[in-house]
Amino acid sequence: MTARRKVMPLQAAPAPNDQSTKTNTWKGEAMAGLYFEEFEVGREFHHEFSRTVTEMDNTMFSLLTMNPQPLHIDAHFSETTEFGQRLFNSLYTLGIMIGMSVYDTTLGTTIGNLGMTDVKFPKPVFHGDTLKAHTKIISKRISKSRPTQGIVEFEHTATNQRGEVVASCRRTGLMHCKPQAKV
Numbered sequence: 001m002t003a004r005r006k007v008m009p010l011q012a013a014p015a016p017n018d019q020s021t022k023t024n025t026w027k028g029e030a031m032a033g034l035y036f037e038e039f040e041v042g043r044e045f046h047h048e049f050s051r052t053v054t055e056m057d058n059t060m061f062s063l064l065t066m067n068p069q070p071l072h073i074d075a076h077f078s079e080t081t082e083f084g085q086r087l088f089n090s091l092y093t094l095g096i097m098i099g100m101s102v103y104d105t106t107l108g109t110t111i112g113n114l115g116m117t118d119v120k121f122p123k124p125v126f127h128g129d130t131l132k133a134h135t136k137i138i139s140k141r142i143s144k145s146r147p148t149q150g151i152v153e154f155e156h157t158a159t160n161q162r163g164e165v166v167a168s169c170r171r172t173g174l175m176h177c178k179p180q181a182k183v
Helices: 055-064 075-079 090-105
Strands: 044-052 110-120 130-142 149-159 165-176
Touching (some): 044 090, 055 090, 090 149
Antiparallel strands (some): 149 165
16 A cells, blocks of 8 residues: 655635735735735745656656657657657756745735746656655845836756755746735
């Protein structure tokens, strides 16, 4: 018998007029993301969600992005490489890593991504690997051109089931500030 993985339930949204709970809202529904003011430089998030990547994930993503690289989709070709098997598409790995961070950090409170730097894939990801993500807040400042919004720099890291770092990047996001109370 295999051990069952602990599944973290999503928290129920508070009532729309409940002032005692977090007030990040979109169309009257509570959102989990943090406003600019709620981010603290140095704060770290160990995201609860994990994802086991599959052959179908890799094949579909490679086809959807028009990437015919045989390292991703050709089992026989990949057997002849130093890895001996297909590599997972690194852009999908990047997307999974950032996606796992959304619920804890930016869900409903981000305006958009401004850019990414220092993208690295130090170890390959293979079909069947289980990925976890970690995020650290590197810096934050009020936007010069949009003073009601803030810019936050995130450092994301993804690890596999062996704890090996498989991806990392720095991402800059434009975030909503807390709404001003109406008088």
